[in-house]
Amino acid sequence: MPKKKNNTTPAENVSAESAKKRGRPAKKQEAPAAKKTEKKKGERQTHVRNPKNGAPRKNEKSVKVVSLGGLGEIGKNMTLLEFEDDIIIIDCGIGFPEEDMPGVDLVIPNFAYLEENRSKVRGVLLTHGHEDHIGGIPYLLRHFNIPIYGTALTIGIIKGKLKEHRMPFTPQLNVVSAGDTVHLGVFAAEFIHVNHSIADACALAINTPSGIIVHTGDFKIDVSPIEGEMINLARFGELGKKGVTLMLCESTNAERPGFTPSEKSVGGTLEELFTANEGKRIIISTFSSNVHRVQQIIDVSLRHGRRIALSGRSMQNVVSAAIELGYMSPPAGAIIDVTEAKHYAPGDITIISTGSQGEPMSALYRMAFGDHRDITLGANDVVIFSSSTIPGNEKLIGRIINELSHNGIKVIHDSVQLGLHASGHACAEEIKLLYQLVKPKFYMPIHGEYRHLAANRNIASFLGAPAENIFVGELGQVLSVSRHRAAFTDTVSAGRTLVDGYGVGDVGGAVLRDRLHLSEDGILIVFASVDLTTRYIVNPPEIVTKGFVYVPDAEDLLYEARIRASEILSDMLDRSKKPNLEAIKERIRRELSKLMMNETGRNPMIVPFITDL
Ligand SMILES: [Zn+2]
Ligand SMILES: [Zn+2]
Structure with a gap:
């Protein structure tokens, strides 16, 4: 792919005004929408008497909201907003294959509905750079040459991914900042800073003909973030005052009571572990995209007089992208090449590695099984998992812990030590707080398996939302939203497209049934x-x-x-x-x-x- 620096300049569609006032609302654009809300207030009161909101009436204009991924699953998140001749896409992620899909590499959303409405598709807005939100972009771009908007780190990660895919054209990648507003057709989408387990994450507030629609993206409320600001709660409050028609809210941790601990709390745990293991070599594994965690590990290592080596391709890629984009600034000489690690005394070095989910072929896996080119583990080593176990990965992680334990290597992980990891997702109290600031008329839990969506629905009910104003949907269901009414009115094609090797979508139910049959008998x-x-x-x-x-x-x-x-x-x-x-x-x-x-x-x-x- 030829390097096109120009493509990464701020988008033409980003309003210059809002770009100037970062973090501030673009007043001019929002004023008309706010006025309209007020004008219709009288009308709203008449509807209050009718407890059933029901579907928008025939002559009433409505925005269609469709999830092509992320409902009933954690993965391949993708939401569409459609009004007359315009469709915008929010996120386009991948999911991982289930046990009943042998040989399948990954799963992407079904793009059939977009194919049918090709001429309407205006662009993609990305909330953050996690795989379940951006992993499907290379596959989407094969069919749609449409502009992509995301913050610097998100676009930086996508650029790295696109290098591995051959694109038929130069992708239109546009960097935006929190506070910017992007205009696509009738829609105007404002990016709002949130906290999450990756830097540069945003929620979206989209001005639509049906009023404001808020999409939270993935978020938590971290009052002591490692770098950058706390989530822009003030902005959510302002939007709530204006009147928000619909809030789409992530549900990952909705079942968990209380608040998610701050990322900073992990630093304290690491400090204790480093003190307890002076003189030993520390190998620490975490999610490579969690730039702030990696930063904390670097900081604590430097305080203990250790140099740092990075092991694993994605770890090296993400850290070098983060340094290049200014998200991380380790002192010169602090990070050494992993091939040099063996020349340092055990107490003078920390190795940060991929493989926290037990991925076979990851750096940690190879170390554990004595197959790593540069690092041989022994009794002088401590392996720390600064991560949580993603459901489904228990066996893989267990295999590494067992192998290390078998070889007499000390392993510290989340079942033996508290505080090794802080989630990037809001727990119940944080969802309540955001809900009360935004005060949406209609509410739709997204980003979760059904149990998570149901827990999120219960949170809204607890806060007094009428049952008929909460929408727990299925993939492909169309939620038609006008200013005063909302209902599921229709269903469009949705589901999963399986990617196996170079084949996208050629492996279907029949092939999978055959593979399962073959694998059994x-x-x-x-x-x-x-x-x-x-x-x-x-x-x-x-x-x-x-x-x-x-x-x-x-x-x-x-x-x-x-x-x-x-x-x-x-x-x-x-x-x-x-x-x-x-x-x-x-x-x-x-x-x-x-x-x-x-x-x-x-x-x-x-x-x-x-x-x-
Ligand atoms: Zn995420
Ligand atoms: Zn996510």
């Missing part, structure tokens, strides 16, 4: 050729199996299968019958399946290759 293939005209068996049945039985021990069984297949062929080629290749195959499949089930209790996939010569 293997395959049995019957080869034979016949002459349907002369009704002869030209080549008698041969049998090949894979993953079903150990052939040398199953000779009798396979012999029986061959005999049975021969009998079926002879019978079906009988003069009295009308020979039909499909019917022959079907009968072989059915009868051999029954035979194998009776003899072995297994159900291999039976594939008859019968050819008519």
Whole structure:
């Protein structure tokens, strides 16, 4: 991809006025919307008498809100706003394959609805640089040459990703700052600073013909952030005063009571651990995108007279991007090359590594299994997981902890030590606080499995939101929102598109069922050729199996299968019958399946290759 510096200059569509007053509202743009809200206030009161809000009336203009990802799942977040001829996209992430998707690399949202409305799509607004929000961008850009808007770190991470993908055109990447407003069609989207486990995260307040729609992105309220400001609560309060029609709020930690601890609290835990392990080499694993955590590890290392080495490609990439963009400024010489690490005394070095989720092939995994080029672990090492376990990764992480423990290496992780990690997502009290500031008329929990969405719905109910004003939706459901009414009115195509190798969307339900079937009981293939005209068996049945039985021990069984297949062929080629290749195959499949089930209790996939010569 050719380097195009110009593409990263602030967007044309970003209002110059708001860019000047960073962090301040772009008053001019919002005034009309605010006025309209006031004008219609009288009208609203008449509707208050009617407890059912219902769908917007026919002549009433409404904005459609559609989630193509992020409902009923944590991953592949993507929300569309549509009004007449304009569609804007908020985030476009990836999800990871489930256990019933063998061989699938990753999952992206289904873009069919966007394909159908190609001419309406105006651009993508990105809340932050996590994979579940930006990972689908390279796949989206293959089909839509549309502008992308995000903060500097978000766009920086996307640039790195796009290098690995061949793009048919130069992507239109636009850097914005919190406080900026982007105009796309009828929509005007303001970026609002929030706290999260990655720097430069934003929520969005979008001015629409139905009033203001707030999308929280991923957020927490951190009153002592490592770098930069606390979430811009004041701005959320201002929007609440103006009147917000709809709030889309993330639900990840909605089940957890209280407040999420500050990122700074992790620094205290690290300080204690470094003091307790003076003289030992410390290997510490965390999420590479958590720039602030990495910064804290660097700070505590320097206080203890240690140099720092980075291990793992994504760790090195993110840290160098963060340094380049000014998110991190370690003193010169503090970070050394990982190949030099072995020349330092154990107490003089910290190694920050990828692999906190137990990913096979990650730097930590290779260290644990003695397969790392530059680092060999021993009794003088302490391995610390400064991370939480993402549900589903327990086994992988367990494998590393077991291997290290087996080899006498001390491991410190979240089940033996509190305070090693602080989540980037709001707990119940933080959601309540933001809700009370924004005071939306309608509320829609997003970014969560159903249990999380339900917990978030209960929070809004607890705060007094009428049940009919809270919308827990499904992927593809269309929420039609006018200023005073909202309802699910329609459904558009949505779901998941599977990515396997270079193939996008070519692996579907049928392929997955086959893969699962194969993975459970293997395959049995019957080869034979016949002459349907002369009704002869030209080549008698041969049998090949894979993953079903150990052939040398199953000779009798396979012999029986061959005999049975021969009998079926002879019978079906009988003069009295009308020979039909499909019917022959079907009968072989059915009868051999029954035979194998009776003899072995297994159900291999039976594939008859019968050819008519
Ligand atoms: Zn996130
Ligand atoms: Zn997320």
